[in-house]
Amino acid sequence: RDWEVVDEHHLQKRFKFDNFREALAFVNRVGDLAEEEGHHPDICFGWGYAEIRIWTHAIDGLSESDFILAAKIDRL
Amino acid sequence: RDWEVVDEHHLQKRFKFDNFREALAFVNRVGDLAEEEGHHPDICFGWGYAEIRIWTHAIDGLSESDFILAAKIDRL
Numbered sequence: 001r002d003w004e005v006v007d008e009h010h011l012q013k014r015f016k017f018d019n020f021r022e023a024l025a026f027v028n029r030v031g032d033l034a035e036e037e038g039h040h041p042d043i044c045f046g047w048g049y050a051e052i053r054i055w056t057h058a059i060d061g062l063s064e065s066d067f068i069l070a071a072k073i074d075r076l
Numbered sequence: 077r078d079w080e081v082v083d084e085h086h087l088q089k090r091f092k093f094d095n096f097r098e099a100l101a102f103v104n105r106v107g108d109l110a111e112e113e114g115h116h117p118d119i120c121f122g123w124g125y126a127e128i129r130i131w132t133h134a135i136d137g138l139s140e141s142d143f144i145l146a147a148k149i150d151r152l
Contacts, residue, residue, distance in 0.1 A: 020116045024107045031100045040096045042122035047133075057123075 003070050010055035011062065011070050020047045029076045039069050079146050086131035087138065087146050096123045105152045115145050 003011045017023040023045045030052060034040045042053045054070055056063040079087045093099040099121045106128060110116045118129040130146055132139040
């Protein structure tokens with residue numbers, strides 16, 4: 001499944017996991033990547049899932065760095 | 077600020093932080109506690125904030141263990 005562009009405003013993708021701990025481990029990998037990139041997504045997660053939303057807050061919309069971060073998250 | 081009871085369905089509270097890393101560190105403390113308790117909240121976070129929602133999925137509503145988890149999160 002690919003990233004969705006929602007309301008021409010943000011990228012969104014839902015990832016599934018077998019439990020809470022695996023979801024949290026993924027969230028930490030995304031968090032480390034976000035710090036490296038200096039670009040921070042919004043993350044919702046719980047038992048068995050993590051949903052990532054990415055946009056550029058300065059323009060309240062999408063920029064190139066959002067697509068770069070999304071592609072790098074897919075490679076985690 | 078205290079926990080809100082939303083729609084007689086879940087507890088909700090928003091925590092503020094100075095940056096992304098501190099929000100993620102808090103999320104990890106909540107995650108460790110959730111594993112200890114065997115009770116898992118839903119967490120949304122990003123730069124400077126974390127929002128926690130707690131309910132009992134088996135009854136799709138609130139039970140005593142939700143209030144216990146909320147109180148323990150406040151002590152983290």
